[in-house]
Each structure stands twice: as structure tokens, then as C-alpha cells.
Amino acid sequence: MSTLHVDHDQLAAYAERRLTPTEYQRVEHHLADCAECRRDAVAVTLVLRSDRRRRVLRVAAPLAAAAALLFVLLPPKPGPEETPRFRPGSPREAATVIPVWSPTTAATPGSDRRLIWGSAGPGTLYRLTVTDSSGGVVWTHQLVDTIAAIPDSASIRAGARYHWYVDALLVNGERATTGLRDRRLAP
Amino acid sequence: MTTHPPELGILLDGAEPVRVEAAWSALLDRYSRLLLKSVGTLGGDADARMDRYAYVVGELRRDNFRRLRGYRVDATSGFGAWLTVVARRLALDHERTRYGRGDRGDGSDEARAIRAARRRLTELVGSAIDLEVLPDQRSDAARDLAERQVREVLESCLAGLDSRDRLLVRLRFEDDVPVRQIAVVMGFPTVFHVYHRLRAVLDTLRRELGERGVEGVDP
Structure with missing residues (x-):
């Protein structure tokens, strides 16, 4: 393999996320301008991921079967009320779209942190996620209401x-989403 | 630092032939699925994949396992991941030897796809240009010239991006990799993060185009 390309070890380590930040940056710098290594990186990462999933399933399947057997055989114990949990998913998996009532720009002082959306029906649990402009999550909150205010502790700069x-x-058990929305804090 | 699989140690330590054969069989048993998946990334039907697999296995065995000796004791990657890269690159060499370098010829399907993807990027970033600078009454020649100019300026703007952002744009618009796969490859936590970043980068590109005198672009 030509030395002009990322070597086998570095490319494999990139796919496995084993590089140091500096090495990671150096590899990505090369990938940005080398279509061949880019295709290698995508292919290898996806192969390793699917192989890892297969191994996890191979280990998890007997455990799940054993757990199911225990669940059937053991009598239920009284315990705390179960809290519904979200599974990680994507908008494509969410069949319903929730309408949004918050305007893009705030009409009154303080309302730039207030977010309002339509109800998806009684008993629905909502998870609100707020990210900064680079995509970093700054606040997330689970609630049953359809209105929330971003707390001051969420690190968003004024005007951002x-x-x-x-x-x-x-x-x-179905999922719904508002889809991604934009807002700007008052300066 | 990683550890060698035990079979590899026997293969490379020059043990007696019977043990070497047993270790080679064990190594193939353990990694055949990964090798098949790796050579399968180049597409083709079952025959083509098995042909590549046979070639890769032959190359790994050749010259007293010369390729396998390339895996260093102090390697950063795991052996399975390293082997996946080696297998894919060997299979790619094999394909090129048989069919030529498909990604170099201007007339290949891949080259056409790359050109189409670049055009998509130009159209996406310069959508305002399509509407405002290139009205329907302009001639085809004038439109082609304007598009070529936009593409040249766009390439220049791409070169000025941070390498991670440039990689993101190239994966999405030149290689046409789905956003879900980009999130996996580049380590974004969710597809939303990919969309956020893409949007920010495209905004930057639009602004850069505007600053470089491409008319009709909203900053």
C-alpha cells in the first residue's frame, strides 16, 4: 500500500475509535482529500460495526432466553412503579409529527426560552432536547406537559x-416527533 | 497495545508444519466471516465475492504469511480490524488488476457518480444562484459558464474548511453516504448532530461564496 494513504493500522484504529485526538485529526485531514481512503474508512467501519452487533446478539440471545424463562417461572414481586423509557431512534422511525406552537423569534422578553408544542394525546411522555448551534446537547428534559422553559443553567449565550x-x-408505544427546530435567544 | 490472537503467534513463530497448518485453519475459522464481509464491501454477486475471498486468503498465506507479519506487536488497532482493512485493500487490488482502476477513468460509473454528487453540492449550496443569477432567459452557454465558475469558487471554499467539516461534506455530497452511516463513521452521537453540523457548514459555504463575489447568495 502506498505511503500516500493512511496505513492499515491507523485506518483500522480510526474505525475502532482507538486513536488519540491528534492522530484522529491527522487521519481525518487525509480522509477529507482522499476518496480512496474515505471509501475504505466507511466500508471498514460498517463491517466492524455489523460484526460487533452480531457478536453482541450471539452473547445476548441466550441471556435473553434465560431471562424470559426466569420471568415466566418466577412470581412477580411488588416494586416501584415502572417509568416508561425512550429508546434511541430517528425521525424516520417516528410515524407522527407533532405541531409546534412556539414562534421562531420571541415576541416578549423571556419568551425566547419558552418552547410550546402540540399534544400527541393523553398519557404521552415527551423528551425535549436542546442543542447549541454546533449540535452539542445543552439540556434535555422528560415531561408530560407540552410547554417547557429552558433553564438559565443551560449554557446558551444571549443572542445565540x-x-x-x-x-x-x-x-x-408509538413514537412522534416535532422534528428539528431553530430558535435564537434575545441579545 | 494489543495482543496477537494465539493462532497468529504459532503461524509467525515458525513452529513445525503440522502445528502451522492447524493454526492457519483455526485462524481462517475465526476470521472467515469478517474476511467475507470485508471483500463483500466491493459489491458483486456471490461468485465475485468468493473469487475475491480466495484471492485474499491466498495472499495472506503467500511467502510464509508475509502479509500477516505486517501486524505489529505494538499496533494501535485490534487484529480483526487490521485484517478487515488488509482484506479490503487486497481485494481492491485484485479488482483493479482484473478490471482496471475504475475510479480513475473519466467514463466510469463511479467517476460519473462523483461528478453528479459534486453537481448536487453545487446546486444545494448555490440554490439561490439558480433562482436569481441564472434566470431561464439566459442562454445555455452562459448558464454553463456561471455554473463552472460557481463550482471553482466552491472547490476553493471547501479547501478552506476545517478538515473534519470538509470530510463531512465530501462523505455526504461526493460519496453520497447516508447520514446514519456518517454518524457511525465520524463518531457523531446521533443523526441530528450530523444534520446540525451539515447545516452550519453549508451556511458557511454560502457566506464564503457571497464574500467571494458570487452574486445572488444570501449570507
């Missing part, structure tokens, strides 16, 4: 643009 979205878990 931010993004937010709400994922909903309906009582019938």
Missing part, C-alpha cells in the same frame, strides 16, 4: 441560535 426537538412516546 440554538436547536430543539421533542420526541414523544405515546401510550400505545
